[in-house]
Amino acid sequence: MDGILKEAGIQDDIPVPLSGEVRSRIETAIEEAIAAGAYLATRQYHVALAGNISVRVTPDLLICTRHGADKEFLTRDDFVLCNSLGQKMGGAGKPTSELNMHRAAYDSRPDIHAVIHSHPPAATAFAATGTPLDELQLPEMLVLLGPVAMVPYATPGSSDLARELTTLLPGRDAFLLQNHGTLTLGRTVRQAALRMDLLEQKARLTLMVKQMGKPFVLPAASREALLDFREPMANWGCEPFPSKPK
Ligand SMILES: [Zn+2]
Numbered sequence: 001m002d003g004i005l006k007e008a009g010i011q012d013d014i015p016v017p018l019s020g021e022v023r024s025r026i027e028t029a030i031e032e033a034i035a036a037g038a039y040l041a042t043r044q045y046h047v048a049l050a051g052n053i054s055v056r057v058t059p060d061l062l063i064c065t066r067h068g069a070d071k072e073f074l075t076r077d078d079f080v081l082c083n084s085l086g087q088k089m090g091g092a093g094k095p096t097s098e099l100n101m102h103r104a105a106y107d108s109r110p111d112i113h114a115v116i117h118s119h120p121p122a123a124t125a126f127a128a129t130g131t132p133l134d135e136l137q138l139p140e141m142l143v144l145l146g147p148v149a150m151v152p153y154a155t156p157g158s159s160d161l162a163r164e165l166t167t168l169l170p171g172r173d174a175f176l177l178q179n180h181g182t183l184t185l186g187r188t189v190r191q192a193a194l195r196m197d198l199l200e201q202k203a204r205l206t207l208m209v210k211q212m213g214k215p216f217v218l219p220a221a222s223r224e225a226l227l228d229f230r231e232p233m234a235n236w237g238c239e240p241f242p243s244k245p246k
Contacts, residue, residue, distance in 0.1 A: 022058055026081065029055035029063050029189070034074045035241035036116065036193045037065070041072030045118040045196060051181070052096035055189050056106050056113045060084045064102060066093035097157040104162035105185055108169040114189035118196050119181040122203035127176040133199075136206045137218045142226045143233055145198040146173050153178040174199045187238050194237040
């Protein structure tokens with residue numbers, strides 16, 4: 001049970017005792033975050049060590065990637081345990097510099113348990129030009145990804161950026177960070193990763209559609225009918241990543 005925590009160095013210096021259940025949740029969260037890192041990096045969303053991943057394991061504890069970790073090749077040493085105030089509770093290295101942004105998401109959204117920040121190229125191009133990403137109206141995008149908000153630019157890692165994000169968090173799971181990158185939320189880390197895929201796909205398709213003409217706008221009744229599926233589909237993509245055949 002203590003294997004991953006010990007290997008991660010999280011075991012030795014935790015100031016509060018953790019129950020077996022919490023330790024087990026931390027282990028599962030680290031395994032899922034390692035899988036998410038490889039999934040996202042092979043899609044070129046996390047080049048040059050960029051991006052960060054966190055998972056909330058209890059109302060007061062989260063694990064996050066350490067600053068400078070290579071998301072494609074994450075190991076158990078690449079995670080830091082923090083409390084909800086952002087104080088480090090265990091693990092080697094410094095927490096991601098974007099911890100404020102992750103904490104803002106958890107503070108405002110008790111329903112989500114994973115946050116991913118990436119730089120997928122097409123979606124980041126929309127962020128870099130301040131171009132909203134809300135014209136494409138495909139059923140999957142409306143139901144599974146939902147509305148995409150543009151978070152005004154603030155210095156990465158700053159509390160200003162966390163503040164800008166906070167006002168946009170209710171009812172949204174996907175964000176363009178102006179002149180920076182993207183952010184997705186999920187009930188699980190896999191759901192957040194799949195939303196990152198949908199966000200990048202939406203950006204690529206929007207570019208194609210704009211080259212071909214004007215996107216067709218669905219009638220309001222059709223959009224409303226699709227939005228009715230959002231709540232029943234809330235657990236879409238929450239299963240763990242399938243393990244690779246050995
Ligand atoms: Zn970034």
